[in-house]
Amino acid sequence: MLRVLRLAWLTSVRQPGRTSIGVLGVVAVGALLFDMLLLSRGLVLSFRDLLDRAGFDVRVLATDAAPFTGPRIVEADAVAAAIAALPQVEAVVPVSIREADIVSETAASQPPGRVQFIAADPQARPMWTLVDGRDLSAGAGANPPLVVNRTVADRLSLSPGSTLTLRGACGPDGSVLPPVAFAIVGVAGFPFDDAAAQTVAGRLSDIGRLCEGGMELGVDMLLVRSNQREGAGRAAAAIQALLPPLHVVTNEELVERFSRVQFSYFRQISFVLATVTLFFGFLLITVLLTASVNQRLGEIAALRAVGLSRTRVVAGVLCESVMMVGAGAILAVPVGLVLSVWLDDILRALPGIPSDVHFFVFEGRTLVAYTWLLGAASVGAALYPMRIVATLPIAATLRREVVG
Amino acid sequence: MRRTRIWALVAMALSAAVALTAASAAQPIEAGEAPGVLVSRQLMESRALGIGDLVRLSADPTGGRSRTFRILGAYEPTPDPMRFAQPALEARLHLPDLLALSGNPSDPSASDTVSSINVALVNPADADAFARDVSTRLPGTVARPTSAPDDRAGTFLVIERFHLAIASVTMLGSAVFLLALMMMLVDERSDVVGTLRLIGFTRRRILMQVLAEGTCIAAVGTAFGIGFALIMQGAFNRFFQWRYDTALVFLRITPGVVAQSILLALPLGIAASAIASWTLLRRHPLALVRR
């Protein structure tokens, strides 16, 4: 085997220009293939990570409409209490989201803006990560407490201790609501924020001050943390059995649904491009090897004449293919990783994409799939030149070579 | 945002309504003077509805405040690239019917509230000025020309940038492929080139010949590539239109794209043949013949 490999290696380096081009071609193809494999599951993995990071594994909604677009859960306190009483459930947090306009700003030159107001139970584990100041549970004196994201804090030059006045943009049919002054207690990172998102978080009880009706209109969602021993599936089943009209979805189901619907484009494009790329690589190697073999027909026939078996010369061609693809594939991984960072930066500029979401995410199985695909391509690409070598008529070739 | 919500609401309402219809199959629906509704082809097919059928629609997921409608026809929804992966389960109602269905009954102004008003101007070139005028006269109202960029435009700009990046990498790979092909093509004829050099052909003369051949091959390759792309365009569109049950066009090869392809492929092919032939021509003719 070593002899076969050595001869294949020597044959490959015999024409360094051609081999380099072949390897370079595989690098380009491999890098793109690697990236497409990263893309095929990247968004799903990243989205799942984002969901899991919030610390809740089941979501309860009024209907199967996308979160925050459908009807709300009414009598949320009672519903939350009933769910919390289930043995499969560890914690329940009602969450509502409203929109509010900024009324007073410390930076007068800035135009007024709109924020997304997340209202949650201050005693529950927050779904955001505090980076400065305190959390809502600490209270804030006269004004209701508010946590703002870095974009809001930077744009309005806010810090813990500042005041921010908001006017709810949730009145019936766009009617103007009275402004509410909030005391900034902290700055936090919100997992689903995009780069430009202006997000703030307040107490669920304060939503009534911001929007007419408040809690009576219901909450958008109940975040549930399942009991670790039971798991999300059992908790979801128990909730569904308890409250059949509600829509209960686990993180897994949510990811699966998003993967099937919202992320479909990226899955499709990665599949199409991976297929095209692989075919391209296959074609490149086939052409290079075929040309290389065709140029060495006399040599190969002579080797067969001196006694090298058919298997031996065919194995040599296969080794050449695997070597060329292998070298290109190894070099393609770092190139692909660099390329994926660039492509990720481009895609993350999509409006509404949370900053923490990545389109290209590395996982071990990507490397396994990549190796398998390129391995198969290298074998597939070698089939035709291998056939040429295997069916080479020794005598006729020797005769032709001498006449030629 | 609000518009999206309203569509979601209607879609949700329809899902609920159709579910109700199915559930009440044993209970006859009273037709009376049922208002007409148009139903998307996809909804018709997915729920096995037919023209003339009576359906009950509700904006409430529990089915409350439902109203009966008669299906007057089916329509092909306007393809929405932002939602192509979602089944287009939707319906078109007369505005008063939709308002009656979705408005808050305790709100007297509910029947007079719409999410947006589409305006056709006598002179479309005045769109910007008109939008500014409306915004000034009606504070709180957002007036925007339909040509103005919005989030959707931003999305497509990013996707376009992404495609461009992918295309650049593909181009790089293609260039390598092309170079390899041309090198082999030239290399295979090294003895001919060597002989020509030995009998007195100048490097320049041979290079010109190779370039002419390279141009021909590049031209034929480009034409073949465009032809192949045109065939693939149909295949791709048909597959994805079938896959997502939409009339959306996923791939469109415009004259601009064709021109771009020609402008890229031809010089690339010619350059590849020039580089490949130069690697051969700079060698000594005897070395070429002796190989």
Add this chain to the structure above:
Amino acid sequence: MTQPPIVEARHVSRVFPMAAAPVTALSDVSIRIEAGEYVAVVGPSGCGKSTLLHILGCVDVPTSGDVLVQDRNVGSLSDAERSRLRLREIGFVFQRFFLLPMLTAWENVELPQAEAGVARLDRRRRTAELLEYVGLASRAAHRPSELSGGEMQRVAIARALANRPRLLLADEPTGELDQRTGGHIITLLDRLHEDGTAVVVVTHDVAVAACAHRLLTMRDGQIVEGSS
């Protein structure tokens, strides 16, 4: 008990199917090559000399007739068995040398031995011995591109002898060489024969043919002169 011939062809014909009409390269040829013989095959171009050599060397199969190598019918052997036979029993020398350009002279000679599974130490000894034999010990580390035509042919002969074959087949071994260099090759073939290897050489070179003990003349696919 008489020893069987090294190779024997019985009523061998070889027809090449061509687009215009089939071409008969060999027509009912019979020949025996005994151990230690030195046979030269001569004749005009296209008379079937090389085809006969290829058939005797088991790289081609006859359309009809039998070829026996040490009493084994080649027609009944698989491709792998024929490869093994060529590797161990038959040495080939070609007009165009067909050395592997990326290997040194030493490696070219060592290659068939390695393929035959000869131990490394024995391989080294045999390769050194062969290169010494053909007078190229000092050129062992050189690649074919660094050798002259005559030197390349001598390496090719050393390679052909690597596994101590009982039969050496040479197809126009001096065809690409000048007279002086060709003379060296003739001397080498002569020595080989003296050392006990049977040699069959196809040639146009009168000097080569003159060294042979048996001369066969072919015309139109048949042996027309000399005892077969």
